[in-house]
Amino acid sequence: MEQRPVYSVVVPVYRNEPTLPAVVERLEALAGELDGPLEAGFVVDGSPDASVVVLRRLLADERLFSSQLISLSRNFGSFSAVRAGLAAAQGDYLAMMAADLQEPVVIRVTDVPFWDAVEALCKEAPMLTWEGDGLSLRFLRKTRPPYPAKR
Numbered sequence: 001m002e003q004r005p006v007y008s009v010v011v012p013v014y015r016n017e018p019t020l021p022a023v024v025e026r027l028e029a030l031a032g033e034l035d036g037p038l039e040a041g042f043v044v045d046g047s048p049d050a051s052v053v054v055l056r057r058l059l060a061d062e063r064l065f066s067s068q069l070i071s072l073s074r075n076f077g078s079f080s081a082v083r084a085g086l087a088a089a090q091g092d093y094l095a096m097m098a099a100d101l102q103e104p105v106v107i108r109v110t111d112v113p114f115w116d117a118v119e120a121l122c123k124e125a126p127m128l129t130w131e132g133d134g135l136s137l138r139f140l141r142k143t144r145p146p147y148p149a150k151r
Helices: 017-033 051-060 078-088 114-122
Strands: 007-013 038-045 066-072 093-096 105-113 134-141
Touching: 007 017, 007 051, 007 078, 017 038, 017 051, 038 051, 038 078, 051 066, 066 078, 078 093
Parallel strands: 007 038, 007 093, 038 066, 105 134
Antiparallel strands: 093 134
16 A cells, blocks of 8 residues: 655656656655655646657556656646646645756755745745755645635
8 A cells, every 4th residue: 555645746748758767767766765755746748759658658667656647638838737746746745857857856855835935936036946066856845825725
């Protein structure tokens, strides 16, 4: 029986077929570094390549992390893909990771509530920071939004 994830990483995917095996390997390594269960949420944003097929194959194998695969009907853009992934994420801490692996990843867990970070991001405060040679991947604590849900 799988444990409920503590950490969720959202990975928007568009034309990333060649890098997906390396992304999954990196997430496998990440799962071994964290102090709780990891979930990876891959959101294929209408990608015209075989990204969804490759992910189905890769995620069918037993992994150190649980996963979700969301396939959008067409390309809605990276912000919509991230939003879909965040809505499906089950972890207490959330992070986003690019599927092109252009930046090396350094992990940092912070107790900053997710919605506070979104508000700061809207005020142009960076959620991702450079540390040495790597991009710091921050896991932010998931809390309820500060506004009432739409009815």
